[in-house]
Amino acid sequence: MRPRVIGTIVIAVTLAIVCFAPAVVRTQTRPGAQQTQGTGAPASPKAEAAGPVPRMADGHPDLSGVWWGGSDIGAARGRGARGGGRGGARGGTAPPTFMSLYKPEAAEKAKTLGDKDDPTLRCVPTAFGTLNVSLWDVGAVGQIVATPKMIVMLTETYHGFRLIPTDGRAHRDDQPPAYRGDSVGRWDGDVFIVDTKNFTDNTWMSAEGRVSHHSDQLHIVERYRRVDATTLEIEATVEDPDVLTGPWTVPKQTLVLAPFDRILSLNCSGIETQALMDAAAKQNTGK
Amino acid sequence: MRRAIRTALVWSLVSVAATATAWAHHSFAAAFDMNKPVTVQGTIVQVRLENPHSWFFLDVKDSSGKVERWAFEAGTPSGMVRNGFKPGIIKKGVEVTIKGFHAKDPSQNVGMLRELIMADGTVYGMFGSQQGPGAQ
Numbered sequence: 066m067r068p069r070v071i072g073t074i075v076i077a078v079t080l081a082i083v084c085f086a087p088a089v090v091r092t093q094t095r096p097g098a099q100q101t102q103g104t105g106a107p108a109s110p111k112a113e114a115a116g117p118v119p120r121m122a123d124g125h126p127d128l129s130g131v132w133w134g135g136s137d138i139g140a141a142r143g144r145g146a147r148g149g150g151r152g153g154a155r156g157g158t159a160p161p162t163f164m165s166l167y168k169p170e171a172a173e174k175a176k177t178l179g180d181k182d183d184p185t186l187r188c189v190p191t192a193f194g195t196l197n198v199s200l201w202d203v204g205a206v207g208q209i210v211a212t213p214k215m216i217v218m219l220t221e222t223y224h225g226f227r228l229i230p231t232d233g234r235a236h237r238d239d240q241p242p243a244y245r246g247d248s249v250g251r252w253d254g255d256v257f258i259v260d261t262k263n264f265t266d267n268t269w270m271s272a273e274g275r276v277s278h279h280s281d282q283l284h285i286v287e288r289y290r291r292v293d294a295t296t297l298e299i300e301a302t303v304e305d306p307d308v309l310t311g312p313w314t315v316p317k318q319t320l321v322l323a324p325f326d327r328i329l330s331l332n333c334s335g336i337e338t339q340a341l342m343d344a345a346a347k348q349n350t351g352k
Numbered sequence: 353m354r355r356a357i358r359t360a361l362v363w364s365l366v367s368v369a370a371t372a373t374a375w376a377h378h379s380f381a382a383a384f385d386m387n388k389p390v391t392v393q394g395t396i397v398q399v400r401l402e403n404p405h406s407w408f409f410l411d412v413k414d415s416s417g418k419v420e421r422w423a424f425e426a427g428t429p430s431g432m433v434r435n436g437f438k439p440g441i442i443k444k445g446v447e448v449t450i451k452g453f454h455a456k457d458p459s460q461n462v463g464m465l466r467e468l469i470m471a472d473g474t475v476y477g478m479f480g481s482q483q484g485p486g487a488q
Contacts, residue, residue, distance in 0.1 A: 139431030139479025180382045185404055203404070204430055221430055222403055272404075274382060331429050333403035337462075341425065344457035345383040 116294030118255070123213040125231075126255050126291040131323040133206045134196070163193075163270050163303060163313050164277055171278070171308035180274035181339075181346040184267065188333035190223040190244050192264050192279055195271040198299065198318050199227075199261075199287060202245075203272045208328045216250060216257065221328040229259055236263065242281055244268050257289040270303075274342075280307035295322040383425075384464040388454040392422050392463075396446050401429035401439055408465060410448065424450050424465040427479035435480025447471055 119127040167175060185191060190202045200207030204222035211217075218227040225245055233251035240247045240263055247263040262284045270277035287301040301315040394412035406426040411419045426432065433439065442448070449469040455462040468476040475482045 137428075137431045137434040139427045139435055188403065204428065206430060222428070329430055329433065331401075331403055334400075337407050337423060338404050338425065341383050341455060341457075341460075341462060344455065344460060344462075347457065 115296060118291050118293055121211060121213050125213065125252050126257070127211050128209045128216060128257060128289055128291055128297065129211045130297075131206060131208045131325060131328055132200060132297050132320040133323045135321050136205075138205050160316050161313060163279075163309070164275070166309040166311060166313050168308055168310055174278060175276045178276045178278065179346060181342040182276070183272060183274050183342075184269055185223075185272035186339045186342055188223060189268055190220070190225050191271055192244065192246065192268045192283055193270045193285065193303065195273055195275075196318075197271075197301075197315050198320065199245075199285065199301070200299075200320075206323065206328055218248075219328060221331060223333055224330070227259075227261075231257070236260075242266075246283070246285070253288075255290060259285075259287040259289065261285045261287070278308070279305050282307045292319075296320070297322075380464055383456060384453040385456050386453050389451065390454045390463050391449065391451045393447070393449045394422065396442055396444055396448055397421065398444065399442050401432065401437075403428060406432060408442075408450065408468065410450065412461075420461055422450075422461040422463070424452055424463045424468075426465040426468075432480045437476060437480040442468070442470070442476075 119129075121127045164172075164175065185203050193199050194201050195203055196205060198207070200209065200218050200220065202220040202222055202225050204220070206221050208219040208221070209216060210219065214231060216229045216231055218229065220226065227245060227248045229248045229250040231250050231252065234249055236247050236249055242263050242265045244265055244267075246261040248259050248261040250257055250259045252258070264279070264281055264283045266279065266281040266283075268279070269275070270279055282305055284304045285301060287299055290298045290300075292298055297320040299318045299320065303309075303313040303315060392410070392412045394410040396408065396410050398407075398409040400407045400409075406429050408424045408426060410422050410424075412422050413419050448471075450463070450465055451467040451469070452463040452465045455464075465478050467482070470476075
């Protein structure tokens with residue numbers, strides 16, 4: 066290999082290390098989580114280190130807190146939740162994504178759509194979440210306010226919320242189809258199960274221009290489990306018989322408690338961004 | 353060696369742009385021409401920290417004195433704020449230099465913000481503070 070090429074590689078690697086080293090350091094020195102108390106079952110060494118699962122007055126795990134993947138969008142260590150936030154896998158075969166399970170006609174429809182058609186450009190939320198975390202929607206941070214009767218999930222990016230009764234009741238019949246659907250919940254031991262349906266069909270499953278249209282038959286079942294004081298695991302199964310060939314098992318997401326207790330209140334207009342994407346589409350495709 | 357450093361820097365910028373793309377609410381690669389860097393100096397007219405992306409508007413004088421309005425798209429407000437970009441830190445009327453990439457549509461005075469440089473040398477990146485006296 067020529068010295069110039071070797072020099073280029075060495076410098077590029079060095080710059081990459083400089084750029085991403087903070088990710089490693091900051092991950093190892095994450096600020097302490099909120100103080101919690103509770104009477105959880107015998108804990109693993111990891112759980113003991115993080116602290117026991119806090120519990121509500123009724124004995125169920127308290128899911129309250131601001132949950133993220135360890136950082137926000139744009140931070141050096143921001144990589145979403147652990148466990149395949151973007152559906153990827155290290156080595157081996159990548160797990161299926163929502164779009165990989167499209168029926169032929171749904172795949173054909175997807176080919177007619179592009180970046181400029183992404184509803185989130187117009188401040189319309191996703192039906193699920195760009196990083197496969199419904200609590201986050203388009204962003205990478207969300208908050209849960211839990212009570213024994215109702216669990217409230219608040220999404221920062223587009224002012225989204227879900228009011229989830231915990232008593233196992235049926236879906237309400239007075240709720241018009243909604244961007245984020247209608248959710249009901251129940252406890253199965255220490256796991257909180259959320260059943261969501263009654264979606265509109267004019268959102269996508271994720272943002273970032275990733276074409277991920279769905280139908281109004283979308284049905285999402287999530288399982289939330291607080292592993293210890295600072296860790297929340299979420300598993301989900303997604304069905305949409307109108308557009309998918311079968312259920313999509315979402316890669317398990319592992320969130321951590323953020324070192325702050327309130328999400329921000331942020332506006333969305335999307336005016337310039339939509340115009341930008343419309344103009345870019347004309348440049349890219351001539352349409 | 354100088355050429356090697358230049359090549360490496362270009363690759364680093366491409367990597368950073370790719371990272372931003374992966375986290376953006378839309379594809380930056382689809383909207384901006386990464387082969388078309390742009391630098392403008394002007395007066396801040398408005399800063400909007402909002403979703404889906406923040407925007408910086410500034411008035412730029414050309415060599416003939418004619419003023420043109422430019423708009424630069426930056427990161428998501430939550431990421432910018434939590435990375436140390438405090439709201440109101442860049443006020444209307446301040447002189448700044450913005451480096452970035454031009455929108456794919458060449459007729460628009462629009463770009464992707466890569467660096468915003470204040471008069472005191474403070475540098476803010478697409479997602480918040482980077483370096484300089486006022487950076488965190």
